[in-house]
Amino acid sequence: MCGAFVSPSSSILIIPRKLQFLTPSNRSFKIKPPRYTSVVNQNHSNRWSLQGMTALVTGGTRGIGRAIVEELAGHGAIIHTCARNESELNSCLKGWLDEGLKITGSVCDVSSPHDREKLMDDVSCVFDGKLYILVNNVGTNIRKPMVDLTAEEFSTLMSTNFESVFHMCQLAYPMLKASRTGSVVFTSSVSAFVSLKSMTLQGATKGAINQLTKNLACEWAKDNIRSNAVAPWYIKTSMVEQVLSNKEYVEEVLHCTPLGRLGDPNEVASLVAFLCMPASSYITGQIICVDGGMSVNGFYPRDG
Numbered sequence: 487m488c489g490a491f492v493s494p495s496s497s498i499l500i501i502p503r504k505l506q507f508l509t510p511s512n513r514s515f516k517i518k519p520p521r522y523t524s525v526v527n528q529n530h531s532n533r534w535s536l537q538g539m540t541a542l543v544t545g546g547t548r549g550i551g552r553a554i555v556e557e558l559a560g561h562g563a564i565i566h567t568c569a570r571n572e573s574e575l576n577s578c579l580k581g582w583l584d585e586g587l588k589i590t591g592s593v594c595d596v597s598s599p600h601d602r603e604k605l606m607d608d609v610s611c612v613f614d615g616k617l618y619i620l621v622n623n624v625g626t627n628i629r630k631p632m633v634d635l636t637a638e639e640f641s642t643l644m645s646t647n648f649e650s651v652f653h654m655c656q657l658a659y660p661m662l663k664a665s666r667t668g669s670v671v672f673t674s675s676v677s678a679f680v681s682l683k684s685m686t687l688q689g690a691t692k693g694a695i696n697q698l699t700k701n702l703a704c705e706w707a708k709d710n711i712r713s714n715a716v717a718p719w720y721i722k723t724s725m726v727e728q729v730l731s732n733k734e735y736v737e738e739v740l741h742c743t744p745l746g747r748l749g750d751p752n753e754v755a756s757l758v759a760f761l762c763m764p765a766s767s768y769i770t771g772q773i774i775c776v777d778g779g780m781s782v783n784g785f786y787p788r789d790g
């Protein structure tokens with residue numbers, strides 16, 4: 487029996503009898519497996535489609551995660567997402583249901599091992615044990631000089647940003663393998679490539695994600711599971727709202743960004759969708775920056 491879901495038809499959580507539409511035999515939508523497992527001989531529309539693929543996207547109620555959920559769903563994927571805030575999750579699920587999108591969700595704090603296990607039980611139940619796409623999107627930040635970080639803050643950053651994705655991959659592996667054509671995408675950051683002020687530990691967690699991306703690409707290639715990461719610079723989301731409310735700070739950000747603007751969550755989501763499609767079937771182990779050129783910027787005075 488499926489367990490802890492938030493039902494779009496109800497603001498009440500975790501009550502299986504209210505969630506019959508989510509159970510494998512009774513859900514209101516049927517999961518039809520994609521018609522292919524390899525890119526060879528696929529026609530153009532199949533290569534650029536996620537039709538019928540099941541996907542778990544963590545942190546899908548706001549920002550980059552939400553854009554990824556909507557982008558993947560727009561390409562035909564069937565999504566399960568999660569977040570900590572139950573009412574925000576319910577409101578998103580209701581909105582998506584009204585738009586006819588196939589999206590379900592669970593309340594889950596990815597920094598909790600118990601919650602992660604519960605989430606994966608839910609995913610297995612909703613998707614009949616087959617997962618094509620895992621997007622490890624949740625991450626957090628605590629901006630401080632490294633000597634000022636407390637042991638508790640260290641633990642929060644490590645468990646939310648790295649331990650969670652490591653464990654999530656372990657838990658998802660049997661389902662990704664069962665799909666026979668899995669794709670894992672991590673949300674890294676440019677902080678894993680260049681030094682950013684007061685982000686030493688956050689950058690280290692993203693650096694660890696980058697190496698995990700590469701190792702999984704090799705370790706899981708035998709199962710036809712690809713592993714890639716996207717690494718954004720400043721993207722307009724609630725996470726960076728506060729720091730971007732400082733006009734002088736934004737000026738500095740724009741100054742070191744060749745394209746001269748902040749990014750939009752959709753500009754990350756489109757790359758994630760591509761990395762999940764058969765069109766990218768020979769791409770694995772890559773970390774791609776979505777940064778307006780920030781990470782390759784050298785010395786270009788403003789007046790030329």
Ligand SMILES: NC(=O)c1ccc[n+]([C@@H]2O[C@H](COP(=O)([O-])OP(=O)(O)OC[C@H]3O[C@@H](n4cnc5c(N)ncnc54)[C@H](OP(=O)(O)O)[C@@H]3O)[C@@H](O)[C@H]2O)c1
Nearest residue numbers: 545547548549550569570571595596624625721723724725
């Ligand atoms: N925005 C940027 O400029 C930027 C740049 C580089 C990298 N990134 C990376 O992009 C990813 C997404 O960031 P964002 O800017 O989109 O963040 P955001 O706007 O703050 O959204 C975060 C989403 O994740 C959920 N979430 C947060 N902590 C969670 C937890 N412990 N367990 C479950 N769900 C959780 C939030 O819902 P609840 O609060 O309800 O849990 C929300 O849905 C992060 O990994 C971040 O490091 C962002």
